[in-house]
Amino acid sequence: MHKKFVWPIRVYFGDTDAGGVVYHANYLEFLERARSEWLRVLNFDQRKFMQETGVGFAVRSVAIEYLKPARLDDELRVISTLKSLGRAQMLFTQSIERGEDVLITATVRVACMDLVRGKATALPTDIHEKFAKLI
């Protein structure tokens, strides 16, 4: 059973564009904030991990569907599940919702990277175990 993580996001002026709605690229930032908060809830310190190990997470692919637009002042919920977990990567399914409406659906693949060498690398064991419990 996939565990759901729900994170609220408020829409501000800086998120919108001249079409009066959230600029399409900015939803990817909302999705990333939700994944970061999920890591925080799991007591995983991204910054410390990156500094100590030179290893970080990199987004490898995003497939995103824009179903309905979000507007200024909207209170959104980002709903995330970890769909699959590999040795070196994670596949997230995420949606952005407002009340009853699903505005955005997305699939995001994130890899663990040796940032110095620019190569994919295995997730550390303890982190892998934490993630494994989310699926």
Place this chain on the structure above:
Amino acid sequence: MHKKFVWPIRVYFGDTDAGGVVYHANYLEFLERARSEWLRVLNFDQRKFMQETGVGFAVRSVAIEYLKPARLDDELRVISTLKSLGRAQMLFTQSIERGEDVLITATVRVACMDLVRGKATALPTDIHEKFAKLI
């Protein structure tokens, strides 16, 4: 006596730059979020107001000092006070703090604008009254 409004902001990857710190322009976005939340607390609906009256707020000037950098995952507090209130504009003093440290200080002048004609216009009476109580 000037009323203080305090709003928390978390730093995410999308806020940072290759220097490893928050990109300098993004602090203005943090300041704006805090002002927007202050309006929300006062039951002022910016979007509705803008749609119904064609009047909105526009930033007319910012003077910002960058004292110390904020980093990924930092939890910041934006502290705002309304320093003066005119017929058509407001002057805010804002700071961004982390624990004991003041990272940013700023003075932001915001004007009430007729968005169709692009001209400054008086604040509506009821809103002016709400703001007057904050000083």
Place this chain on the structure above:
Amino acid sequence: MHKKFVWPIRVYFGDTDAGGVVYHANYLEFLERARSEWLRVLNFDQRKFMQETGVGFAVRSVAIEYLKPARLDDELRVISTLKSLGRAQMLFTQSIERGEDVLITATVRVACMDLVRGKATALPTDIHEKFAKLI
């Protein structure tokens, strides 16, 4: 035969993140700039069109692969082709390249929208004809 449109993009500090590379959401902005410039080359005035007709373009889906990171000061090329053209939507294939390297590949679906009613609408005839010549 699909016509290619090539647009150069320089990477600045504001495009990067604390990982030292371009923040993943910002490539969508690069892709959008290239599509906007393509419209400009075709003498299509997005702003005027939007103001006169209430019709604009909205991104409906993006599938993006992040193959290699772009860094500060990189000079990139966005290469765009129109893959298919419907009555109310366009499918673009885009890549972002640096020298010999392909950094990003993406498929972007853009729909013509009645912005007031929030509904898909047919592309105006003359614009459809311009786009038809690009495939």
Place this chain on the structure above:
Amino acid sequence: MHKKFVWPIRVYFGDTDAGGVVYHANYLEFLERARSEWLRVLNFDQRKFMQETGVGFAVRSVAIEYLKPARLDDELRVISTLKSLGRAQMLFTQSIERGEDVLITATVRVACMDLVRGKATALPTDIHEKFAKLI
């Protein structure tokens, strides 16, 4: 006599907000692009310099006046002059113009920083010499 550096900037969707104009924080990004391009014209490689010396530039203060708004598709010019040059910092005067109109004026103070220790540090001699010729 202060040398002027002029850099063109096009306004895209991603630069605008729901007010239909460029989001106020984004002008700081336009100003930064112009300063970066000026350094490039002077054959100064920011990224290499940062990597080799651990020294980089940090914005210490900005005072910006928003006179008139820029809109989608506008072609702007950023006009920069170096107003004063210290041992460890530079003061720029910048404006953003469209045709005959001055939209933005700004004063930006940039310091040379040891990024590891987070302290101001002297500009390297050869760079100081290059900058000295611009005033």
